[in-house]
Amino acid sequence: PEEPPVVSTIPPGAPMETIMATLVNAINRQGDLIREQNQRFEAQSQRLAVFEESRATRYARSYPQLRKEAGALRGQGHLGEEM
Secondary structure (H helix, E strand, O other), X not given: OOOOOOOOOOOXXXXXXXXXXXXXXXXXXXXXXXXXXXXHXXXXXXXXXXXXXXXXXHHHHHOHHHHHHHHHHHHOOOOOOOO
């Protein structure tokens, strides 16, 4: 969902102090929104990393023979490693 606009309306002829305070508040609110969004992204990234680690661990436990074979192939210069 898109965030509502952060700048409130300023009445015509408002004093410069009011205009500046409104702008500062808008900038601060925008910073808060960006910080909150960043925290959500970081939390999502952590959840995905945990999920991927869990999936890789389950796969390795389910197919230990494949892991041994991959290690043997690496030792022979296969799977992206040079001899």
